[in-house]
Amino acid sequence: MTSHVKRIASLRSKRVPDFRLVFCCGFGYNFHTRGGLKNPMNTISISRRKFAHLLAAGAAAAVARPAISFARQPEHATGTAGIVRLSANENPYGPSLKAHQAMQNSFDVCCRYPDEANNVLIQGLAKLNGVSPDQIVLGDGSSEILKLGAETFTGPTQGKLIAADPTFEAILEYAKANGADVVKVPLTSSFAHDLPKMSAAAKNGLIYICNPNNPTASITPKNDLREFIANTPRETMIIVDEAYFHYADSPDYETMIPLVKDHPNLIVARTFSKIYGMAGLRCGYCVAQPETIKRMHPFQMWDSVNIMALAAATASLDDVDQVPNGQRLNSEAKTFVTGELDKMGYKTIRSQANFIMFDCKRPVVPLIQALKQRNVHVGRLFPALPNYMRVTIGKKSEMEAFLSAFRQVAA
Ligand SMILES: Cc1ncc(COP(=O)(O)O)c(C=O)c1O
Numbered sequence: 080m081t082s083h084v085k086r087i088a089s090l091r092s093k094r095v096p097d098f099r100l101v102f103c104c105g106f107g108y109n110f111h112t113r114g115g116l117k118n119p120m121n122t123i124s125i126s127r128r129k130f131a132h133l134l135a136a137g138a139a140a141a142v143a144r145p146a147i148s149f150a151r152q153p154e155h156a157t158g159t160a161g162i163v164r165l166s167a168n169e170n171p172y173g174p175s176l177k178a179h180q181a182m183q184n185s186f187d188v189c190c191r192y193p194d195e196a197n198n199v200l201i202q203g204l205a206k207l208n209g210v211s212p213d214q215i216v217l218g219d220g221s222s223e224i225l226k227l228g229a230e231t232f233t234g235p236t237q238g239k240l241i242a243a244d245p246t247f248e249a250i251l252e253y254a255k256a257n258g259a260d261v262v263k264v265p266l267t268s269s270f271a272h273d274l275p276k277m278s279a280a281a282k283n284g285l286i287y288i289c290n291p292n293n294p295t296a297s298i299t300p301k302n303d304l305r306e307f308i309a310n311t312p313r314e315t316m317i318i319v320d321e322a323y324f325h326y327a328d329s330p331d332y333e334t335m336i337p338l339v340k341d342h343p344n345l346i347v348a349r350t351f352s353k354i355y356g357m358a359g360l361r362c363g364y365c366v367a368q369p370e371t372i373k374r375m376h377p378f379q380m381w382d383s384v385n386i387m388a389l390a391a392a393t394a395s396l397d398d399v400d401q402v403p404n405g406q407r408l409n410s411e412a413k414t415f416v417t418g419e420l421d422k423m424g425y426k427t428i429r430s431q432a433n434f435i436m437f438d439c440k441r442p443v444v445p446l447i448q449a450l451k452q453r454n455v456h457v458g459r460l461f462p463a464l465p466n467y468m469r470v471t472i473g474k475k476s477e478m479e480a481f482l483s484a485f486r487q488v489a490a
Contacts, residue, residue, distance in 0.1 A: 163480045165471040166456040168293065168323075168434045170356035172408060172474075174391055175401040178357070181394035182387045192382055196389035203396045204364055208336050213369045216376070219383040221322055221350035221363030222249055228285060228346060228365075229253035230378040232316040238284020243272045245461040247293040247320065259284065265463065270297035270428055274307040285316045291323040291332070294461050294469040296430035301333035308338055308345055318346045318365075323432035325354035325402055326409055332431060336366050343368045351388070353433060354405045355395045360388040409433050409472050416470070416478040423486070434458070434471045439489065443468045449488035455481050 188196075197217060205212040218224040226249075233240045233254040240254035244263035251261050262280045267273050272288055290299050304319070311317055319335045336347045346367040352358035362384050367375075395401055413435065417427045420437055427437040436458075439446055444460050446468060458469030470481060 161454055163455045163473065163477050163484075165434075165473050165477060165481055166458055167358070168353065168432070168458075168471045169358045170353055170405060170433065171477065172405065173356040174360070175355070175395045175398035177394040177398040177401075178355070178391035181390040185386055185390040189386055191386070193384065193386040193389055194382075196386050196393070197382075197384060200362075200384075200389050200393045203393055207396060208366055210336070210339065210366055211369075214339065214366055214372065216365050216367075216372050216379065217384045217389075218363045218365070219380070220352060220358075220361040221320065221348045221365070223379070223383055224346075224348045224363055224365045225250040225287075225318070225320070226253045227375045227378050228287075228316070228318045228348075229257055229259070231375045232285040233257055233259035235259070238282060238315070239280075240285050240287060241277050241281045242287040243277070243289065243292060245294055245463040246287065246289045247322075250287050250318070250320075254285070263463075266292070266295065266297070270295045271299040271303070274299070274303055278307065278311060281311070281315045283314045285318060286311070287318050287320065289320045289322075290335075291327050291431040293323070293432070294434070294458060294467075295428050295436050295464075296323075296432040296434055296469075297428050298327060298329055298332045298431045300331040302331075304335060305338065308335065308342055311344065313342075313344050316344045316346065316371075317342075318348060320348045322348070322350045322353055322363075324349065325406060326433050327431040328406075328410075329429075329431055339366050339368060343371055346371060351392045351395065354402055355392065356401075356405070357388065357391055357395070360391055361385070362388040362392045408474075412475050412478050413472045415475060416472065416482065419482050423489075428467075430472075434469055436464070436467050436469045438466055439468045441466060446485075446488055450481075450484050453484040453487065455484040457481070 185196075198212075200217060201212045201215050204215050208215075216224065216227070218227065229240065229250050230253065232238070234257045237259070239260040239262055240251060241262045241264060242251055244265050251263075254261050264273050264276045264280060270292070272290070272292070277286055277288075288299065288304065290304065291297065292299070308317060321334055321336075324334055334347065335345065339345050339347060346365050348363065348365045350363040351360070352363065413430060413433075417430070417435060417437075420427055420435075425437045425439060427435050430436070442465055444465075447457055447460065450457055458471070461467065461469065472478070473481075
């Protein structure tokens with residue numbers, strides 16, 4: 080444990096009783112509240128009702144202020160005019176308009192720490208996922224959840240990280256930085272996780288399953304995954320990363336959240352960066368058993384999710400159109416681009432995400448560079464698949480721009 084972590088752990092242990100008194104009633108774990116450290120006489124303890132009131136006051140103030148138009152989607156959500164950005168699996172349509180409004184309403188509470196907003200979102204997520212609030216941890220993006228997983232469950236004493244190859248690499252880097260060995264297990268020929276080989280390589284430590292997988296957009300079938308979770312010894316932790324959950328429509332795909340109740344070694348990570356269009360705001364979470372969450376908390380930064388992201392995420396959950404609209408638009412643009420690539424003779428791995436990966440039948444790196452010269456940015460090289468290109472599904476116009484540039488560079 081670093082001295083920094085020790086210091087935080089010791090501070091936290093001092094403030095826990097007071098925290099319970101001030102905030103715990105009815106809410107999940109929020110070890111990061113500041114209420115517990117303050118002299119009760121000075122505590123600015125805002126109840127949930129008060130927080131809602133402050134948001135409403137913000138709404139009233141917004142009426143008086145010159146209006147900022149949120150009804151208009153930005154011309155190009157990248158912020159870099161002229162560049163077609165299909166490199167980071169972002170959602171080009173952005174957050175829900177309800178999220179825009181909630182952020183505007185939050186301007187007046189930006190001077191407050193986000194404890195109450197944190198609790199409101201946890202309540203919403205608990206309801207959405209049919210779990211109790213103490214089964215949820217919020218993160219500064221799901222990246223923070225992955226980092227917490229690596230820091231808590233991998234390292235010289237805790238054990239190795241086992242991950243697929245290729246997969247989303249962030250957790251591999253966090254585990255290495257934590258002094259852990261990292262074992263990469265190639266995907267199967269159908270681009271699923273090779274669960275028997277991953278099991279065989281694991282002993283304590285952590286197994287990372289990215290489903291749907293980034294960069295291949297492929298899934299690991301639900302029955303295989305269920306069986307794997309049931310047979311993994313309790314001492315070995317499993318993170319199932321469901322960042323792209325909302326885009327998967329195969330009957331062979333299913334969330335693993337319902338299995339958490341029976342498996343203390345299972346953690347399921349989700350994000351607001353994809354279907355909710357909030358990549359720049361940073362908000363993610365995980366679902367696990369309360370005891371597992373207690374083990375992760377000492378490694379978490381206090382107040383890591385900002386009040387704007389919390390307000391936007393909470394409002395997004397109330398927008399019944401955000402998810403189906405995002406799914407429909409993604410599916411239409413994906414069908415279009417994969418159809419065009421198919422006509423050109425390029426085979427795409429069946430995509431269950433908001434990006435595709437296809438075999439470009441030659442080394443991908445020169446093609447990536449040539450596309451960049453034409454202002455079209457696509458995914459980086461994934462060394463395990465050197466002839467495959469990963470392309471984010473943008474708006475139809477962006478996919479047309481990609482196809483036009485790809486036709487030129489691949490000619
Ligand atoms: C599979 C996967 N997990 C996690 C993340 C991190 O997402 P965020 O930190 O924005 O929630 C990404 C980002 O692209 C991803 O592809």
